[in-house]
Amino acid sequence: MSDHSVFNSTYRAFLFDMDGTVLTSIAAAERVWTTWAVRHGVDVDSFLPTIHGARAIDTIRRLDLPGVDAEAEAAWITEAEVVDVDGVLEVAGAAKFLRSLPAGQWAIVTSAPRELALRRMAAAGIPEPDVMITAEDVTVGKPDPAGYKLAARRLGVEPAQCLIFEDATVGILAAEAAGADLMIVTATHEQPIETLHATLASYESVRVLVDAAGLRLHAV
Structure with a gap:
């Protein structure tokens, strides 16, 4: 202090x-976001430090991935995180x-x-x-x-x-x-x-x- x-x-x-x-909730959030990143071909090691503190939709939009519906993907992230509260x-x-x-x-x-x-x-x-x-x-x-x-x-x-x-x-x-x-x-x-x-x-x-x-x- x-x-x-x-x-x-x-x-x-x-x-x-x-x-x-x-x-x-770092462990739970990183489990979900790792699954998402791998699915979209995003480098996990460089990506995970950027997810903390921001809205999921803002994180996804910031990547500007072609053909990705940011709202739908953010909804998927939320659903997965609601299920996974281990730790x-x-x-x-x-x-x-x-x-x-x-x-x-x-x-x-x-x-x-x-x-x-x-x-x-x-x-x-x-x-x-x-x-x-x-x-x-x-x-x-x-x-x-x-x-x-x-x-x-x-x-x-x-x-x-x-x-x-x-x-x-x-x-x-x-x-x-x-x-x-x-x-x-x-x-x-x-x-x-x-x-x-x-x-x-x-x-x-x-x-x-x-x-x-x-x-x-x-x-x-």
């Missing part, structure tokens, strides 16, 4: 990415931390479709928030900030009043573009990250203080 001004700031709301931030687990301490937050002052903003998000959250024991923004709620996904801006609006706050918890590059870019403070969760990172933003290796090392002004992180 890095020392940063986020521990000296009060926020109206916390916004969380899902995959890699409050739960880990989907919470990031250590995430569920307890989320349950400590007041209802209506936190949201999940994920690139996953709603059905898949709910399936993975249930598998990992992650509570469902009052506000959850999924792939269907935006016309363009991360790194565009639309999802985070929409979550803030539905919570009745400005993005600048929020602290966003993220792990993946596209999500970090989205959080920066939204104008919010950022906490990078490194629990699922295989390599150290170089960043000026605050970092958090485990939710077990922090707790939240709640008062009339809002939410404040406290290191323990």
